[in-house]
Amino acid sequence: MHLAAVFRTADTDLIWKSNLEGTQNLIAAAKARAPDARFVMASTAHVSGRSGPHPGRESDIVDPQQAYPASKVAAERVLRGSGLTWSVLRFPFVYGDGDGHLEALPSHLRAFAFHPAQRMSTVHHIDIAAAIRLALTGTFDGQIVNIADDAATTLYELVRFVGKDMDASSEPMPDPWYLHVDGSLARRLGFRPSVRTVREAVEGGLM
Template sequence: MLTELVKRSPPLPTGSKLLVLGGGFSGQHVVALARALGSTAICSRRDINSPDADIAFDSATKLLPATKVLEGVTHLLSCIPPAADGKDPVLTCLGDQLRALPLQWVGYLSTTGVYGDRQGRWVTEIDHPQPQQARSKRRLACEEAWQASGLPLQILRLPGIYGPGRSVLKNVNTGQSRMIHKPNQVFSRIHVDDIAGAILHLIQCAADGQRPIVINVTDDLPTAYTDVLGFAAQLLGKSLPEIEPFAVAAAQMNPMALSFWQENRRVSNQLLCRELGYSLMHPNYQSGLRDCYLAEGFKVSQTNFP
C-alpha cells in the first residue's frame, strides 16, 4: 500500500520535476508515490478530463503538451506503448523538445516479452532479446529508438502487472476463473507498488552513478497460473473449477490469450535486487495478493488469510 511504500522510498532529488507520460495503472502509481514523498510530479492522459490528468498528450490526434508545461522537467517516465507502425509516439512527437530539457533520468517501461520463449529457462538482462510476438517486436524497436535518442535512459522490462483492482481475486470471487494447466509453464509478475518503488530507487541509484541501461523489474517467484488461482481461492474461501488441460482450453482462446501461453520463461531480478539493492514489497504472489485482498475491501478472518 502507498503508506508503506512511502516509508521505504527515497524522494526525488531536491528541485526535481517528474513528468509521467501515460497515466495508466502504473503511471498513476508512480505519480502518487512521488507526490507523497513531497516531489513535483505531473501526469499526462489522452483526455484532459480523464481522472488524474494534469496535461493532455495524444500522439494519434497530435494533441501535444504546451512547451511551458515541460519547462524544468528533470525526470521523465514514458509508459506509452508503441504505435501500430512500431514507432515510439513520445519520441516521434516530443523527441526534440525532450532533448532540450535538463533531464537527469529517463525511464521507458517495456516488457519482458522481448526475451521471447525460453522454454522455462531463466533470463537476465545480458540475454539477447528474441521477441516472437508482433507486439514484443514493436517494443524492442522502441527500446532501440530510445537508446539511440541520446537521453539519460533506463529501460525497465516488466512482466505481468497486477495490484489492487487488477488481480485474479475478482474472477475467483465471482466464479469466473478457469484452472488452465500447461505442464511446466510459469509466468513472472510484478505488483504495481514495486514498479513505483523500483523507479524511485533507480532514480536514486542513477543520481549516485549507478545506471544500467536495462533492468528487469519482476518479483522473486515465477509461478504456474493455477498456483496463483489456488492461493486466491484460499484467501477468499472459494472453491475452484476442475483443472482444464491447456490442449483443450487452447481451442477456445482468442489469439491474444493464446499468445501468452506460447512463451515460457523465468525472469531474473538479481540486477535490481542484489546488485542495486532494491527490496521488494511483494517478493511473491502470496504477499501481493494479500495486499490486493485488503485493499479491495474483503473481510479478513483467521481462517482464510494465510
C-alpha cells in the same frame, strides 16, 4: 517517466504507432526541451523467447515476434542510441491495487496452450513505484533492468488464487523458462520488492 503503452488489442498498427513512434516523439521532445533530463522507460519482460535455457536475462539476445514486445524492443533501441541519460525497466506480469489483471488471467490463458506448471514472473504495483523511484535517483542509468518479485508462480496456482480452475497435467512441460525472468541485476543494484510473492499479496489484502 515513460509508462505509456498499447498492448491489449489486435490492432498491430496501433501498437507500433503508440509504442515505437510515441517513444520516438517523447525522446525528440526531451532532447529539444530537457536534454539533461533522466529518461526512464517502462518495457516488458516478455521480450524473451519461448525456448531460452534459463530465466530471461537482460543480456540475452531478443527477437520477439509478437507486436507488443517487438515494438518495445524497437523503442528500447531508439532510446539507447538517443544520447540521453536513460534506463529501461522491463516489467513482467503486473497486478494489484484493484486493477483486475490477476482476475482476468484465466480468460487470457484460454486462448493459449499453456502448461499449468508454467511459472510466470510477476510484480505488484507497489513495487513498480519503488523501482521507478530508484531509477529516478540514477541507480539504473544506462542499463536495462528486469524488475520482478521473489517467486515466479505457476499458472495453475495463479488461477486458483482468484477462485478459478485450470486443466491439470503431469505431461512434460516444454519451454520451462518462458515467462520467467532473472531479477538478480535489480537486486544487486538495490531493488527489493516489498510484496515478495503473489500469495503474500493475496493474504495481505493487496489485490
